[in-house]
Structures are given as structure tokens and as C-alpha cells.
Amino acid sequence: MIQIENLEFTYSNSNKKAINNMDFSIKKGEIFGFLGPSGAGKTTTQRLIIGLLRNYKGSIKVFGKERKSWGKEFYENIGVAFDFPNLYLKLSAEENLKLIGAYYKSGRRDPAPLLERVGLLAEKDVRTENFSKGMKMRLNFIRSIMHNPELMFFDEPTSGLDPVNAHIIKEIILEQKSAGKTIFLTTHNMTVAEQLCDRVAFIVDGKIVVTGSPKDLMLEHGKKILKIEYLKEEKITSEEFEMNSMGQNENFLELLRNYEIKTIHSCEATLEEIFIKLTGKNLL
């Protein structure tokens, strides 16, 4: 779906490379996440692929064709939700969707189901200037998928949303994936990345440090240890066990038989820990 090779980019008003020799690819039907601290180049990479920045070095292939040689028809199949809401403030939610939808070949669907989905159906006739930030973000989000695009770009899709609404957005993203859509998202939020992404790339200073599935990374960088908390003489006590050949570990089995277990945890690394370990940098 997307192939990036030796990508380099420098903003014209700066002499530092914002993207430095980047290679990666995104397969059809995949949710791919870009993680990295502020200023790492996440938005820049997305904007390059979307086609909002030019004069890059290297190659960006989307739908099998170099980005430079696509015309405006490219956008029929692309959905973009920026990290800040951009809406016609004097128009209602429904009018906003219809107005932008009219520019797409397949954008004239009834907006009601999508509005309903993100809890905005009752407010469909309210001018968006009266919306809260979270309501605007939700409207912004459904506008980007309204024309049923094959490939979607989401920049911080859940930022500014309460847990319930963030959950709805995450659910919709997963549904899009089941429908065979490809999704490229950026986020600072490790939980979002873990819950959604098939693969993530850690990016620092315009370079990719590591790519992999969240699960694989967490196992690879974690310790094969089980941490168990149990009640011993009215006090919560904790103990760690090697995961290897646990079934033969008499101490462990005895503990299971004789004590009241409170919690059991495996010690795979969190994405956050891996990030700090690999880059020496903090995410936020």
C-alpha cells in the first residue's frame, strides 16, 4: 500500500533534516502506528505521503505509484484527520459533512449513521462553533472516513477525547481495518498504539529506530518472569518466578495450592519502557 525508501526531507526555512533516510512499508489492511517524541517527524512523514510537502529525496510509493505523479484524484481514496479540528464554524455538523462530502465521488452517503455512531446525531443541526473540542474532533474524524477511503491518515486520533469517546473512535478504527482498510496513525499514546496497531515504528530525530508488532516488541524486551501477589499471615506478599518450566517449580505450585492469590502478572516490557530503553528519550 505504502513503500518508503531512503526518504529525506528538509523544510526550506531550516537547515536540519526533518526526515533522515527513512525506510518502511505499510501493507494493505494494516494499522501502522508512528510513535515518537514531539518534533520527531511524525507529522512531517504523514504530510509527505499525503502530498502536502514536496521536494523530498528518495521514494514514496502509494497504491503502487510514486506520490509525485499522482494528481488530485489521489484524494478520492484517502482520508485525513488532522490533529486539530478544522470545520466550518457557522455551519451545522450535518452541513459540514455534506459540504465536504460533495467533493468526493462517493461522498454523498447519508451522514446520519456516522453521526449517530459518535454520538452527534442529536446535535446534527447545531453550528459547530457551539461544539466542545471533543465534539469537533469527533466530527472531524467521521468527516475523514465519510467517503469510504482505502487509506486513512490519523494524526493523534484520540487526543482531547474522554475515555468513552476515545473508545468509540478506536472501535471505528478497528472496524475500518476489518473492512480491509489501511490505516496510518501517529500518537504519543502507548495504550492507543498497543490496542490498535498491528505494527509500530519508533521514530526519533527523523529516523526510525525500530519497527515491529507491539506484542513482539514487548516480549522481546521484557523479562520472562511471573510476579505473583498473595496473602500470607494477613499481609500481601509478592514473589517472582522464572517462567521457564514453571509447571515443575514446587515452590510456585505450593504457593498456588496454599495461599489466597491476589494478583498474577507477567513482566513483558511496556512500549514506553522499550522506547526509553532504545532511544534514551522520553515520549512526551
Next chain:
Amino acid sequence: MRLLNAIISDIRFQSKQGFYLVYVIITVMYLIILSLLPESFLRIALPLVVFSDPSVLGLFFIGGIIMLEKGQGVIQVLVVSPLTTGEYIIAKVISLSVVAVAAASAITILSSSETINWFLFLTSVVLTSGIFTLFGVVINAGCNNVNQYILKTIPYMLLLVLPCFSILGSPLLYPLTLVPSVAALRLMLGAFTQITWYESAGLTLYLLLANYLLYRYAVKIFENKIVFQD
């Protein structure tokens, strides 16, 4: 039909933002002022007032419209939609000339009973509106706020409006008609008074060419400054 949808969108946007209300108020003000003028004075004042509508007003309107679109961030959304820059700009030109035609016609019909050449009248309103809207797009592309826009508009405005006074002066100043606004004003005056067919045809062709070249330039500037921001 993307272009048609873009024109409808623009008209809806302009009406919701209150631009038409401003237009109506200004038109009524003009009508009141014109009704107070003696008949002899009206003959000169009417074409000038009608001319100022698509030109001076148009220039400020297009500025306001693009500033609002930038401020609300919707330009960024249009940039990642199938709507082309050319369609975006043509929709602005057409939507604003529709209003200009409505306002100019209302002022003319309501303040004078004399017959005018309606074909030339409409041609000149539309072509004038085009020129000024396109200048507005060019000026606007590089601006980030209203102050910047006003500051940049003033020199353009002077360059376009001052040469118009050459019409009152000696025929030796005719070459100033190369300034598109002067050509547009001559065509407008022609609709109200006398003009030879060849002069009106020449002015019309010249204004069509000026509109076309400005359109090409506006598309280029818009892509450099707004689409790619480099």
C-alpha cells in the same frame, strides 16, 4: 459536478458568515445616497458607484472569505480533497460575481430610469469582479491575518484605483487602459453612455485575457503558498 458544488458551498458559506447582509446594507446605503443626487450628477455617479461594487468591495470580500477559511482551517481540508485549486478559485470568482451582478443591477434599476446597454453592463460587472477577486486571491495567499491582508491590499488598491482617474484627463492618458481596472471602468462607462463597438469588443477581449492570465497566476501562487506552504 465538483465545481458546481464548490460554488454552492461558497454561496452558503458567504451567506452564513453574513457577507450578504453586509452587501445588502451597503447597497441600500448607496441607493439612499444616489436618490439624493440631482439627475445630472447621477449620470456620472451611478456608473462609478456600480463599478466600485465588484471592484473595491469585491477585493475586501474575497480577503475576508479566504481569511475566515484559513482561520477555521477548512482550506487544509479542501487541499486534501479531490477539489482542485483551479475549481476552488473559479468557484470564488463565480460566487462573488453573482452577488456583484445582483447588487449592481439592483442599484442601477432602482436609481435610474434611463436605458442602458445591459449586455455591456453585465459583461463589465462580471469581468471586473473576476479581476478583483483574482487579485484578492493573489494578495491573500501569503497572508496569515487580517492586518497583513489590509496592509498588502492598500498598495494594490492604489495601483488599481488611481489610474482610473485618467479617464477624466486628456486622451493622451489612454494607454493607462492597460491597467485592467481602467479597462473595466471604460467598459462600464460604455454601458451607460456611448461607446464604439470596436472599443467595447477590444476592452472585453483584453479583460478576458487579463482574467485568464491572473487566474493562471493565482492558481500558481495558491499552490505555492497554501497547498505546499513553501
